[in-house]
Amino acid sequence: MSEDLEELAGRYRDILRQAVYLLRSIDAEGELSTSQVSTLNMLASQPLRVGAVARFAGIRVPSATEQVIKLESAGLVQRTPDDSDARAVLVRLTEDGRKALAQANKRRNADVAAALATLSEEERGAVKNALPAIGKLNAALKS
Amino acid sequence: MSEDLEELAGRYRDILRQAVYLLRSIDAEGELSTSQVSTLNMLASQPLRVGAVARFAGIRVPSATEQVIKLESAGLVQRTPDDSDARAVLVRLTEDGRKALAQANKRRNADVAAALATLSEEERGAVKNALPAIGKLNAALKS
């Protein structure tokens, strides 16, 4: 029983390990990096403080600062003061950032979609069904 | 239809992104790193050439060389000449390496198993069912 859980855990870890490689492998030349895409994706729906970016990304605040500064130099985000708290910095997408993000997401999704297309209908269904559970699992591991 | 595929692809990428963080988060102080565990796991069943390590890990040969050298310094693997080809180097686990690997896997699996335990039976089933398909997907993306 707990035996089974550990066995499943092992197989799950294996798959995850491969997936990490995979994520890297769909990076492309001269395009946004995976972490940059992640950061921009978070900002797509609303501006966030640097601290919130860090929390969502699962990284420390100084690392988030660094990412944000890099994106700012590239003109993809803007840093503006938070009117309600002069210590805080709001990070928001620029128009260029929104465009770059859309393009990067499009290309990446196309790559993954092509791979999904090689699966059987049943396999795709299995993946689809597992996504919410994996999300929950990720959250559980975060704490 | 292809629309659905891209949408699924997007959600899948999201989950994967989180999983990367997750993999890092179960690293622990003064223990083997995730990539070291990966490398050692490959060697658990049989010795491999440096090139094979690189291929399996999805990294370039120089990166594999570096990993192997680091593991060798730690006494966890041995590099021995390949009798059938003097250019090649066979990497094999030492006894210490086998022990360290077992311990690291045990702790990591326990962490993941604890998270799995928070899911419902149904959710766990969904994860389990998806693993083969995700593996196939990983393979498809690799090419």
Place this chain on the structure above:
DNA sequence: CGCTCATAGTTAGGTAGTCTAACAATGTGG
């Protein structure tokens, strides 16, 4: 008010793990 303590972010300096380019050594096939 004016301290003190907490919170938000940045800066500085360091590490792990990857990459490409260039090289050495060995194997292989005309």
Place this chain on the structure above:
DNA sequence: CCACATTGTTAGACTACCTAACTATGAGCG
């Protein structure tokens, strides 16, 4: 036996993280 291919290492660079130390602002309390 010579040219080309293959295997691995070395050198040098980069990204993305980390911790520690700092600055600036906010908030609670006497």
